[in-house]
Amino acid sequence: MALADQDMKAAxxxxxxxxxxxxxxxxxxxxxxxGFLKGQIRRSGADQPAGxxxxxxxxMADFRNFQREKREVRLEKASDVRPQKAADPANPAMMDAAPxxxxxxxxxxxxxxxxRKDISEDxxxxxxxxxxxxxxxxxxxTLFWANHFTVSATKAITGTVxxxxxxxxxxxxxxGRFDDLLGAAETHPAMLTYLDQIQSIGPDSEAAxxxxxxxxxxxxxxxxxxxxxxxxxxxxxLAREIMELHTVGVNGGxxxxxxxxxxxxxxxxxxxxxxxxxxxxxxxxxxxxxxGGRTVMGxxxxxxxxxxxxxxxxxxxxxxxxxxxxxxxxARHFVADDPPPALVSRLEAAWTGSRGDLxxxxxxxxxxxxxxxxxPAKFKxxxxxxxxxxxxxxxxxxxxxxxGPILTALGQKPFSAPSPKGWPEDAQSWAAPDAIVKRMQFAxxxxxxxxxxxxxxxxxxxxxxxxxxxxxxxxxxxxxxxPEGFALLLMxxxxxxx
Numbered sequence: 001m002a003l004a005d006q007d008m009k010a011a012x013x014x015x016x017x018x019x020x021x022x023x024x025x026x027x028x029x030x031x032x033x034x035g036f037l038k039g040q041i042r043r044s045g046a047d048q049p050a051g052x053x054x055x056x057x058x059x060m061a062d063f064r065n066f067q068r069e070k071r072e073v074r075l076e077k078a079s080d081v082r083p084q085k086a087a088d089p090a091n092p093a094m095m096d097a098a099p100x101x102x103x104x105x106x107x108x109x110x111x112x113x114x115x116r117k118d119i120s121e122d123x124x125x126x127x128x129x130x131x132x133x134x135x136x137x138x139x140x141x142t143l144f145w146a147n148h149f150t151v152s153a154t155k156a157i158t159g160t161v162x163x164x165x166x167x168x169x170x171x172x173x174x175x176g177r178f179d180d181l182l183g184a185a186e187t188h189p190a191m192l193t194y195l196d197q198i199q200s201i202g203p204d205s206e207a208a209x210x211x212x213x214x215x216x217x218x219x220x221x222x223x224x225x226x227x228x229x230x231x232x233x234x235x236x237x238l239a240r241e242i243m244e245l246h247t248v249g250v251n252g253g254x255x256x257x258x259x260x261x262x263x264x265x266x267x268x269x270x271x272x273x274x275x276x277x278x279x280x281x282x283x284x285x286x287x288x289x290x291x292g293g294r295t296v297m298g299x300x301x302x303x304x305x306x307x308x309x310x311x312x313x314x315x316x317x318x319x320x321x322x323x324x325x326x327x328x329x330x331a332r333h334f335v336a337d338d339p340p341p342a343l344v345s346r347l348e349a350a351w352t353g354s355r356g357d358l359x360x361x362x363x364x365x366x367x368x369x370x371x372x373x374x375x376p377a378k379f380k381x382x383x384x385x386x387x388x389x390x391x392x393x394x395x396x397x398x399x400x401x402x403x404g405p406i407l408t409a410l411g412q413k414p415f416s417a418p419s420p421k422g423w424p425e426d427a428q429s430w431a432a433p434d435a436i437v438k439r440m441q442f443a444x445x446x447x448x449x450x451x452x453x454x455x456x457x458x459x460x461x462x463x464x465x466x467x468x469x470x471x472x473x474x475x476x477x478x479x480x481x482x483p484e485g486f487a488l489l490l491m492x493x494x495x496x497x498x
């Protein structure tokens with residue numbers, strides 16, 4: 001492994017461990033590259049995106065209101081009675097429902113407009129933070145955990161709360177203890193809806209008995225549980241993904257029987273309805289919980305109620321398989337698709353020795369010599385490419401339309417990971433020829449407005465430092481125009497990789 005000099009280390013600190021260099025940022029890291037990164041580790045957690053921050057409960061209440069509107073319009077159509085409703089100025093998304101805008105009043109379009117507005121504003125705020133932060137490593141570390149605990153807008157109701165999920169469950173805990181992060185993520189309403197936990201009812205629970213035999217409903221009429229009450233039963237999705245993707249990993253030594261037992265322990269963890277006085281908040285419904293003890297991965301759990309699932313989660317967080325699985329993912333994300341075994345071992349030792357203290361693991365990551373090899377081994381995802389382009393230009397996107405469509409075209413639709421595994425991070429997934437062509441089209445269009453009267457040679461030096469190769473520097477210097485020179489920088493091999 002080659003050893004990087006101080007100037008190269010400064011460039012690596014900002015472009016590999018961070019999200020790309022803003023003008024002057026590499027100079028800031030030059031005196032102490034490792035200290036520059038360690039100074040971004042903050043026990044209080046990650047930064048929060050600027051702007052309004054609606055809570056999950058507020059977003060779910062909004063979604064409920066739109067569902068009601070949808071039902072009302074359907075009833076009107078069924079009875080062929082269509083009284084006009086005055087637009088509600090307190091609800092901008094419903095202004096399209098005003099008289100004279102009959103097409104926009106279609107409930108599907110109203111809900112779609114609301115979802116697109118909420119999701120795009122959340123994602124724009126997150127991207128603006130990534131483009132402007134002076135703590136790129138802290139934000140990259142946070143985005144790793146958001147992808148590890150993926151919730152996706154592929155479900156309508158989940159889409160409205162992906163942003164609040166990151167702000168409430170992920171960002172406050174990224175430098176704390178892993179078991180706290182795990183508990184916050186798995187019991188958040190976004191995760192509970194995304195992985196169908198709200199449909200899970202213990203087969204021998206009071207609620208299942210009442211549903212089968214016509215007794216009193218045990219959910220207080222909560223709308224979110226109606227589908228589950230019609231077909232009471234166990235749903236194993238969340239339990240399976242916790243074990244396979246979030247803790248011990250697919251080769252972690254668990255069995256299908258362990259998944260089923262864990263799913264039984266998690267029954268009762270759900271979301272409040274209107275009669276609970278906690279609409280959209282995580283609640284525990286004892287009447288839906290499967291009674292009895294559980295055995296998971298050889299350990300017997302006789303706790304009752306929600307303590308049972310909590311005890312299993314805590315044990316999964318502490319297992320050595322979890323340390324190995326997640327530390328391998330960290331090394332793969334930050335350093336190489338095929339991560340150095342020595343780096344994985346260092347991270348694993350830090351994790352085990354600190355009992356899952358994520359700040360300690362982050363310090364071990366930036367201290368490990370394997371992370372400072374000058375050879376760039378990671379190909380940027382579309383999001384990383386877009387963010388680093390704005391950072392190289394010293395700018396920030398003004399709105400979602402400036403970057404959202406190109407991200408979708410590049411295959412990384414905002415907040416819409418295709419599965420609970422999250423977005424892939426290997427080069428093969430993102431470096432196909434047609435994807436490179438689309439990156440080039442973005443680079444040309446972006447550079448036309450980003451460079452203005454600035455010298456692309458200086459911007460290139462600021463963006464890459466010692467990582468800027470002589471060949472790329474020469475091509476930029478000989479470009480026919482300043483925008484063309486900056487576009488050549490963005491498409492250079494050293495900028496596409498980190």
